[in-house]
Amino acid sequence: MTDKRFVITDQPISIEGVVAEVVDPNAGAINTFIGTVRELTKGKKTLYLEYSAYASMAEKKLVQIGEEITQKWPDAITAITHRTGRLGISDVAVVIAVSTPHRADSYAASRYAIERIKEIVPIWKKENWEDGESWIGHHKETTAYPTGKPEGLKHD
Amino acid sequence: MIKIMLFAGIAEKLKQQQIVVDQQDITIHELRLWLTQQYPVIAGDVERAMIAVNEEFADDQTVLKTDDEIAIIPPVSGG
Numbered sequence: 595m596t597d598k599r600f601v602i603t604d605q606p607i608s609i610e611g612v613v614a615e616v617v618d619p620n621a622g623a624i625n626t627f628i629g630t631v632r633e634l635t636k637g638k639k640t641l642y643l644e645y646s647a648y649a650s651m652a653e654k655k656l657v658q659i660g661e662e663i664t665q666k667w668p669d670a671i672t673a674i675t676h677r678t679g680r681l682g683i684s685d686v687a688v689v690i691a692v693s694t695p696h697r698a699d700s701y702a703a704s705r706y707a708i709e710r711i712k713e714i715v716p717i718w719k720k721e722n723w724e725d726g727e728s729w730i731g732h733h734k735e736t737t738a739y740p741t742g743k744p745e746g747l748k749h750d
Numbered sequence: 751m752i753k754i755m756l757f758a759g760i761a762e763k764l765k766q767q768q769i770v771v772d773q774q775d776i777t778i779h780e781l782r783l784w785l786t787q788q789y790p791v792i793a794g795d796v797e798r799a800m801i802a803v804n805e806e807f808a809d810d811q812t813v814l815k816t817d818d819e820i821a822i823i824p825p826v827s828g829g
Binding site for chain 1: 755757758759762798802805806807821823824825826827828829
């Protein structure tokens with residue numbers, strides 16, 4: 595497992611660079627997810643976002659997500675890069691690439707990765723709206739860990 | 751003495767990125783109580799947050815040592 599496959603960066607993300615990390619002769623599919631900054635949320639207009647991270651732990655948790663994917667889909671190869679700092683509308687915040695021998699697994703594993711990012715990776719988003727600012731934090735819309743640890747929230 | 755790393759809204763409220771606690775061998779549960787007493791402004795945040803020890807989420811019974819890397823992890827919102 596190379597360092598380049600699971601990265602937190604304060605620089606713009608190269609989508610092709612993330613995809614290149616999962617190219618494999620056994621793959622019949624590469625699924626790419628690109629998370630971008632949305633302007634309108636429930637009618638509120640975002641001017642820009644600021645992402646901050648506990649970078650060393652966040653990279654470890656991205657590696658963990660890759661390992662979880664390999665347990666579920668043994669032939670999958672995963673790469674994830676998440677950006678931090680100030681991002682404008684339509685900027686790329688996260689890129690996930692998963693290659694698998696067959697396409698269905700690449701879709702499923704990619705979806706699994708983004709949901710797990712929203713549960714266990716210590717990255718925080720601050721919304722800067724027209725009329726104020728707020729740190730966002732819901733752990734997937736929950737406000738507490740019912741089982742004590744976010745690891746307990748795995749879902750298939 | 752243990753050092754606690756702060757992030758996001760908690761760091762912003764306290765205008766600092768680290769808290770030094772003049773205690774050791776306390777549990778995370780005891781740390782939560784101490785933080786709530788010392789910094790009432792973040793009491794609600796501490797209640798909702800996870801505590802990470804050496805870059806892993808830890809439960810409230812975990813005992814904190816001087817050399818541990820400890821962080822308060824508010825609800826995450828990446829992606």
